[in-house]
Amino acid sequence: MIVRDRPSGWQLFLVVRGSVLKQIRWVLLGNIAVAIAVTWSHGALFHYKVTLTAIPFTLIGLPLAIFLGFRNTAAYDRYWEARKLWGELLLRSRCLARQCLTLIDDPAAAALPVQLPKPAPELADLADLRVRMIYRAIAFCQALKHQLRATPDAAGEVQALLLPQEWQALLDGRANRPAALMMTMGADLTACRKQGRIDSVLTAAIDQTLSAMTGAAAACERIKSSPLPFSYTLLLHRTAYMYCFLLPFGLVDSIGLMTPFVVGIVAYTFFGLDALGDEIEEPFGLVPNDLPLDAICRTIEIDLRQALGETDVPPLLLPVDYCLM
Numbered sequence: 001m002i003v004r005d006r007p008s009g010w011q012l013f014l015v016v017r018g019s020v021l022k023q024i025r026w027v028l029l030g031n032i033a034v035a036i037a038v039t040w041s042h043g044a045l046f047h048y049k050v051t052l053t054a055i056p057f058t059l060i061g062l063p064l065a066i067f068l069g070f071r072n073t074a075a076y077d078r079y080w081e082a083r084k085l086w087g088e089l090l091l092r093s094r095c096l097a098r099q100c101l102t103l104i105d106d107p108a109a110a111a112l113p114v115q116l117p118k119p120a121p122e123l124a125d126l127a128d129l130r131v132r133m134i135y136r137a138i139a140f141c142q143a144l145k146h147q148l149r150a151t152p153d154a155a156g157e158v159q160a161l162l163l164p165q166e167w168q169a170l171l172d173g174r175a176n177r178p179a180a181l182m183m184t185m186g187a188d189l190t191a192c193r194k195q196g197r198i199d200s201v202l203t204a205a206i207d208q209t210l211s212a213m214t215g216a217a218a219a220c221e222r223i224k225s226s227p228l229p230f231s232y233t234l235l236l237h238r239t240a241y242m243y244c245f246l247l248p249f250g251l252v253d254s255i256g257l258m259t260p261f262v263v264g265i266v267a268y269t270f271f272g273l274d275a276l277g278d279e280i281e282e283p284f285g286l287v288p289n290d291l292p293l294d295a296i297c298r299t300i301e302i303d304l305r306q307a308l309g310e311t312d313v314p315p316l317l318l319p320v321d322y323c324l325m
Contacts, residue, residue, distance in 0.1 A: 038248035
């Protein structure tokens with residue numbers, strides 16, 4: 001996500017970082033080159049004069065702009081819904097940490113049926129079931145991020161938060177790791193109820209929080225797996241290209257040497273809208289205009305570990321070259 005102050009004055013024309021210009025620069029330069037060639041040849045193509053006026057482009061340009069706007073609105077709706085869902089995950093994660101620490105009794109670190117390794121110095125005592133649930137909530141968000149981005153847990157962001165046997169269970173054929181982690185959370189909650197550490201009413205309250213986190217994850221998966229119809233995007237993409245590359249033939253007889261300049265402005269607008277719609281249609285990627293899932297997950301980790309009383313927490317992620325990932 002691009003994070004920077006809004007430029008003003010001449011900065012509007014000089015800012016490149018954070019602009020869509022990088023994605024469209026080659027096709028834009030190609031379009032301007034065609035406009036220059038058409039202007040130099042006075043609209044002749046292989047010694048044949050292409051007779052076009054501005055009327056067809058006026059008739060096509062307005063509907064094209066409207067439909068590009070509709071597509072970008074639909075793409076932004078997906079982007080904004082995804083951002084709200086991750087805001088919901090942040091809220092529910094904080095609620096889960098509070099509920100685990102205040103509603104579940106602490107009978108001196110419930111014993112596990114397996115031998116625990118010594119926890120890392122920066123981690124809390126994982127022998128406490130409540131702590132394991134909070135750390136598993138962090139791992140849930142990290143695993144969801146990797147699932148949506150189709151990236152491996154190369155840096156061990158999920159593995160470092162789980163018991164060895166839990167991580168191994170995720171590796172053993174569990175394609176949907178967030179769902180598997182949530183099933184383990186439910187099993188631990190059931191164990192607390194059977195041990196008498198929490199009553200049924202409070203169990204239902206925590207289960208509602210877990211269900212809300214699962215619902216947010218499922219909605220993110222829906223956005224990921226249901227892009228805008230390809231035929232609709234392809235039609236607009238082709239029409240925008242044909243419009244911009246034929247536009248010089250319709251303008252050269254009326255505006256002459258100003259044709260490349262006008263074509264460049266129109267092409268920048270149409271190609272830019274097309275490229276921007278492609279970017280925000282898939283909000284979970286790694287391009288600059290996508291959601292900063294790394295930063296959101298880091299915020300969740302900091303909040304939940306501080307709720308456990310930890311002081312040695314990782315720092316917030318800050319924008320690098322105005323880009324927050």
